[in-house]
Amino acid sequence: MQCIDAQLIDVLGTVHQPIAPSAAPRIVSLVPSITELLCELGLTPWLVGRTGFCVHPAEIVRDIPKVGGTKDVNIDKIRRLAPTHLIVNIDENEKACVDALAEFIPHVIVTHPLAPRDNLTLFRLLGGIFRAGQAAEKLCVAFEQEYAALQAMPKGLPQVMLYCIWKDPWMTISRDTYIANMMAEIGWQCWCVPGAASRYPAFTWSDDLVGAIAGVLLSSEPYRFTPEHADALEKQIGKPVSLLDGEMMSWYGSRAIAGLRYLRQLVEEPV
Structure with missing residues (x-):
């Protein structure tokens, strides 16, 4: 994503135009974290559809129609909502589904943040398209402040x-x-499955691992790991096992x- x-x-390299000053776009978001971002940008009145996993902020999204999950959306329901804009993510949403939606939705915005600082461009991209630039810049300032505070902390x-x-x-x-x-920001290198082609591969436990x-x-999402899972696994492998907030x-x-801020807490109080 670029704003140059x-x-x-x-x-995907698609150039988007800002909406007209008098426009009232109809936005469907198929990305939970971006639905939350759109609300933060003050765009709630234009959100006409979201997935069942778009649960934040709860008091706002409860009144926005659900259109299925991130990977099993109801295309006919979305068609009836007559959206002008669709927001999707490469990891979250299936290409075939997005292609089908693109046949009748004029503007499809594809996102794929891969690192924390990619959020700055994301804020400005959506803020620019939907004329919420001032709110986007406020988020950028808040992000930079938190990022600077994290960078200033001693790392292990x-x-x-x-x-x-x-x-x-x-x-x-x-x-x-x-x-x-995100892990790398505090010195954690993720163990990876050797030779795996998938970005989210399956693995089997072994002595070498x-x-x-x-x-x-253990992340709290998408699988809902519990303290019981952590205790059992720690006894099984003899290594520390900790629960992390998957949303964070x-x-x-x-x-x-x-x-x-959550990463700073992990540095201050190691898991």
Whole structure:
């Protein structure tokens, strides 16, 4: 995603134009963290559809129609909502579904933040398209303040950690994900499945794996890991196992500002 010389360019290189000053766009968001961001930008009146996983801010999104999940959307329902803009994400949404929606939605904005600082461009992209530039710049300032505070903190020695997002089968992340780059901000290097093509690969436990890591991080989403999971796994592998707030580690958009504060807390009070 780029915002160069007043051009608003999404991750696929599509150039978007700002809406007309008098326009009332109809936005469908298929990305939970971006739905939250749109609300933060003051665009709630224009949000006409969201997924069932778009749950924040709860008091606002409860009145916005659901259109299915991130990967199993109801295309006919979206068609009836007559959106002018669709916001999707490469990781979250299926290409075939997005292609089908693009046949009748005039403007499709594709996002794919891969690192914390990509949020600055995301704020400005959506703020520019929907004429919410002032609100976007406020978010940029807040982000920069939190990022500077994080960078000013002393970091410990780098550690290889296994970040788990699913069980049965066990699944982890690759190093080119947003989560991995959040981890890297505090010196955690994610353990990766050797030779895996997927960005979110399955893995099996082995002595070599356990020997290569300093500990395990169990995310609260998308799988809802519990303290019981952590206790059982710690006994099984003999390495520290900790629960992490998955939203703080994986949600970009306005949540990333709180996510940076969460990283500082992890540095101050190591898991």
